[in-house]
Each structure stands twice: as structure tokens, then as C-alpha cells.
Amino acid sequence: MEKKNIDWANLGFGYMQTDYRFVSNYKNGAWDDGMLTEDANVVINECAGVLQYAQTVFEGMKAYTTEDGRIVTFRPDLNAERMAQSAARLEMPVFPQDKFVEAVLKTIKANEAYVPPFGSGATLYVRPYMFGSNPVIGVKPAEEYQFRVLTTPVGPYFKGGVKPLTIRVCDFDRAAPNGTGHIKAGLNYAMSLHAIVDAHKQGYDENMYLDAATRTYVEETGGANFLFVTKDGKVVTPKSNSILPSITRRSLIQVAQEYLGLEAEEREIPLEEVKDMAECGLCGTAAVISPVGKIVDHGKEICLPSGMTEMGPVTKKLYETLTGIQMGTIKAPEGWIVEVK
Ligand code: PLP
Ligand code: COI
Numbered sequence: 001m002e003k004k005n006i007d008w009a010n011l012g013f014g015y016m017q018t019d020y021r022f023v024s025n026y027k028n029g030a031w032d033d034g035m036l037t038e039d040a041n042v043v044i045n046e047c048a049g050v051l052q053y054a055q056t057v058f059e060g061m062k063a064y065t066t067e068d069g070r071i072v073t074f075r076p077d078l079n080a081e082r083m084a085q086s087a088a089r090l091e092m093p094v095f096p097q098d099k100f101v102e103a104v105l106k107t108i109k110a111n112e113a114y115v116p117p118f119g120s121g122a123t124l125y126v127r128p129y130m131f132g133s134n135p136v137i138g139v140k141p142a143e144e145y146q147f148r149v150l151t152t153p154v155g156p157y158f159k160g161g162v163k164p165l166t167i168r169v170c171d172f173d174r175a176a177p178n179g180t181g182h183i184k185a186g187l188n189y190a191m192s193l194h195a196i197v198d199a200h201k202q203g204y205d206e207n208m209y210l211d212a213a214t215r216t217y218v219e220e221t222g223g224a225n226f227l228f229v230t231k232d233g234k235v236v237t238p239k240s241n242s243i244l245p246s247i248t249r250r251s252l253i254q255v256a257q258e259y260l261g262l263e264a265e266e267r268e269i270p271l272e273e274v275k276d277m278a279e280c281g282l283c284g285t286a287a288v289i290s291p292v293g294k295i296v297d298h299g300k301e302i303c304l305p306s307g308m309t310e311m312g313p314v315t316k317k318l319y320e321t322l323t324g325i326q327m328g329t330i331k332a333p334e335g336w337i338v339e340v341k
Contacts, residue, residue: 001112001113002113003113003114003115003117004113004114006114006116006153008116008117008120008121008122008153008155009120009121009122009155010155011116011122011153011154011155012154012155012156012159013125013154013155013156013157013286014152014154015152016114016152016153017040017152018111018114018150018151018152018153019038019110019111019113019114020036020037020038020107020110020111021036021037021040021107021148021149021150021151022034022035022036022037022103022104022106022107022147022148022149023035023036023037023146023147023148024095024099024103024146024147024148025133025144025145025146025147026093026095026144026145026146026147027143027144029093031093031095031096031099031147034099034103034147036106036107036110040150042146042148044133044146045133045134045135046135047135047136047137048131048132048133048134048135048136048142049131049132049133049134049135049136049141049142050131050132050133050142050186052136052137053132053136053139054185054186054187054190055090055091055092055131055132055136055141055142056090056129056130056131056132056185056186056187057083057086057087057090057092057129057130057183057184057185057186058083058086058127058128058129058130058184058186059079059082059083059086059126059127059128059129059184060079060125060126060127060184060284060285060286061073061074061075061076061079061104061125061126061128061285062074062123062124062125062126062154062285062326063108063115063123063124063126063151063340064115064118064123064124064326064327064328065115065116065117065118065327066118066327066328066329067118067119067327067328067329068328069118070328070339070340071108071109071112071115071339071340072326072328072337072338072339072340073104073105073108073126073337073338073340074247074251074325074326074336074337074338075247075251075335075336075338076100076101076104076105076338077097077101077335077338078247078250079100079104079128079247080097080098080100080101081097082183082184082245082247083095083100083128083130083184084097084100085182085183086183086184086185087130089180089183089185090141090180090183090185091141092130092132092141092142092145093145095130095147100128101338103128103147103149104126104128104149105338105340107126107149107150107151108124108126108151108340109340111124111151112340114151114152114153115153116153118327121155121156122153122154122155123153123154124151124152124153124154125151125152125153125154125285125286126149126150126151127149127150127151127152128147128148128149129147129148129149129150130145130146130147130148131145131146132144132145133145133146154286156288156290157223157284157286157287157288157290158205158287158290162290162291162310162311162319163291163308163309164291164292164293164294164304164306164307164308164309164310164311165205165206165282165290165291165292165293165294166203166204166205166292166293166294166295166296166308167199167204167205167206167207167208167221167292167294167295167296168199168202168204168206168207168208168295168296168297169207169208169210169271169295169296169297169298170195170199170207170208170209170210172192172194172195172207172209173209173210173212174188174191174192174195174207174209174212174219174220174222174242175188175209175212175219175242175243176212176242177211177212177213177241177242179242181219181240181241181242181243181244182241182242182243182244182245183244184244189222189223192207192222195207195222196222204296206221206222206223206224206282207221207222208221208226208295209221209222210271211240211242212242216270216271216272217238217240217268217269217270217271218238218269218270218271218274219238219240219242219243220238220240220243220244220246221282223284223286223287224246224248224282224283224284224286224287224290225237225238225243225244225246225248225249225282225283225284226238226269226280226281226282226283227249227252227280227281227282227283227289227315227318228269228274228277228279228280228281229277229278229279229280229312229314229315230276230277230278231276231277231278231305233262233263233278233314234262234263234264234265235252235253235256235262235263235264235265235314235318236264236265236266236267236269237249237252237253237264237265237266237269237283238266238267238268238269239266239267239268240268246283246284247285248283248284248285248287248288248289248322249283249284251322251336252264252283252289252318252322253265253266254333255318255321255322255325256318258333259321259330260314260317260318260321262314271297274295274302275302277304278304278305278306278312278314279291279304279305279306279311279312279313279314279315280292280295280304280306280312281311281312281315281318281319288319288322288323289311289315289318289319289322291306291310291311291312291315292304293306293307293308293309294308325337
């Protein structure tokens with residue numbers, strides 16, 4: 001199979017239409033078998049549930065080319081599980097988890113020509129998503145749904161690749177204590193748009209959201225979880241019921257403990273404690289681990305000792321180990337890597 005003529009090394013994090021996507025419809029209480037299609041457009045009624053009341057959930061994952069030329073994906077079972085949890089919270093029918101993984105693998109395989117080569121710095125981003133498709137005008141769940149998987153080749157999420165980011169403590173809240181912050185619903189991202197546009201206007205790369213109830217604990221950013229390294233070398237990540245349970249973050253905790261022999265824990269992290277941290281990073285499928293160099297809290301600057309020129313040493317080891325596992329140069333824990341072909 002011949003690869004597309006794409007300048008892989010200079011890809012940003014954007015949408016590029018690829019050849020195939022998977023589509024399955026839910027009607028009369030059941031999902032159909034679904035199929036691949038070349039049609040990138042979605043045609044739905046003007047009153048579809050997703051358009052009126054934002055009934056939509058999604059996932060984000062990646063396909064990688066390994067050094068020996070295999071195409072693999074990372075822990076797709078956990079994306080399937082999280083999408084099921086997201087759907088249930090928005091009163092949507094669950095797309096069966098085994099079928100989810102099958103659909104993802106099928107879509108990646110069909111778009112093999114777009115999977116960036118090993119060492120190019122790019123990956124194929126995979127976006128499974130689901131939305132209410134029939135007309136709804138009273139506030140209630142739709143009765144019909146569409147599940148789709150699209151793919152697009154991507155480069156780094158943040159321009160500048162691994163250059164440390166400057167983020168600000170945000171005055172807007174991302175998620176309410178008993179709300180939807182822990183699921184991957186489109187609505188969480190819609191409400192973060194004003195905050196991110198404003199952050200960019202003010203010269204910041206991202207927002208640090210705090211817990212909405214007390215505004216004293218670190219939550220996450222608009223598209224990634226936080227990871228900190230304490231001055232005594234412990235990896236700590238925020239624990240909260242209103243942040244997305246990042247698969248990257250959960251994997252990194254295990255990598256820290258089992259591959260790097262570090263202590264790692266998930267616990268509440270007061271904003272007040274951040275000034276004492278040695279390193280900070282944003283972790284997620286899109287972000288991988290993007291280092292943070294500076295956090296600005298209403299004019300007060302917290303400069304991480306790791307600085308503004310490169311990743312901190314522990315962050316770097318975590319990054320290299322995780323990406324080594326994903327790209328097949330480091331042996332993965334059982335079940336983490338699923339081969340597409
Ligand atoms: N937090 C938010 C709000 C996200 O959108 C994402 C991206 O998926 C993450 C965290 C990271 O999650 P994961 O590592 O599963 O991609
Ligand atoms: C991902 O990392 O997959 C996400 O969905 C985050 C999004 C901001 C691109």
C-alpha cells in the first residue's frame with residue numbers, strides 16, 4: 001500500500017479528510033451492522049437532537065506505525081468503555097464495546113495510506129463519536145442515533161512541539177461538582193471555547209481550571225489532564241470526580257511505577273501546592289505529554305524549575321517511555337497495544 005504524499009513532519013493538529021469513515025445507525029432500539037463509506041458529509045434533520053440540545057459524545061485515540069512497520073493503536077478497550085459511560089450519562093444508547101473496537105480497527109485499516117510513517121512525528125488521530133439524529137423539540141433524549149469513526153493525520157497539538165507552555169489559572173469553570181466533567185461530551189468543550197479564545201488573546205497557551213465548588217484545587221485544562229512531579233521525584237496527578245479520566249494519565253501512572261520505579265499517586269492537588277512542584281505537564285491523546293513552564297495566577301507567576309526551554313527530566317522519561325510503548329520500541333504491558341494489521 002502506497003502512502004499519501006503528505007508532508008508528515010509539518011502537520012499540525014488539524015482536520016484532513018481521509019478516504020473512509022465508519023457509520024452505524026441506531027433506530028427502533030437497535031444498532032445496524034454499520035459500514036465504511038467514502039461520504040464525509042452527515043445529513044440530518046434540522047431539528048436533530050444534537051443540533052438543538054447538544055446530545056453528542058466522542059472519543060479520541062491514535063494509530064501509530066511501529067519501527068517494524070506494523071500499524072497499532074493504544075488501549076482502544078478503554079476508549080470503548082469511556083464512550084459507553086459518556087453515552088449512558090447523556091441518555092444515549094451504548095454502542096457495543098467490542099463493536100466499537102472493531103469499527104476503530106476497520107476504519108484505521110481502510111485509511112492505512114494516511115497513517116504517518118514511524119519516526120515522522122505524526123500519527124493518525126481517530127475520532128469515534130455519536131449523536132442524536134432524529135428531530136427533538138421538547139427537551140428529551142433522541143430516539144435515533146448515529147455512531148461514526150473518522151480519522152485524520154495529525155502533528156503536535158501545541159505549536160512548537162515540546163516547547164514548554166504558559167498557562168493561566170482560569171476564572172471560568174469547566175465542570176460542576178455533579179455535572180458532566182468526567183465524560184467526553186461535546187457540551188464540555190463548547191463551554192470551554194470562550195475561555196480558550198480569551199486565554200489565547202491574553203497570550204496564554206491553555207487554561208488551568210480549578211474545582212468549581214471551592215476554586216482551590218487543580219482540575220484539568222480544556223483538553224488534557226495535569227501531571228506534576230514533586231521536588232522529591234514523585235509523580236502526582238489531580239483526583240477529582242469532575243475531570244475526564246484520561247487514559248494517557250492512567251497509563252503514565254503505571255509507566256512511572258512499573259517502568260521507571262517512581263512513586264506515583266492520584267490525589268487532590270491544591271493550587272497552593274503548585275508553586276512547590278518541580279515539573280508540570282499536560283497529558284492526553286492529543287497532548288501526549290506537553291510540558292508546562294509557567295503558570296500565571298492572576299498576575300502571580302509560578303515558574304516551574306524545569307524552565308521554559310525543555311521538558312523536565314522526569315517528564316522526559318515518562319514521555320519517552322510512553323511513546324516508546326506506543327511506537328513499539330519498548331515492550332508494552334499486556335493488552336495495551338492492539339494491532340490493526
Ligand atoms: N481531559 C480532557 C478534557 C480531554 O479532552 C482529554 C482528551 O481526550 C483528556 C483529558 C485526556 O484523555 P486521554 O488521555 O484519554 O486522551
Ligand atoms: C484528545 O486528546 O483526544 C482530545 O479529545 C482532546 C481534544 C482537545 C483534541
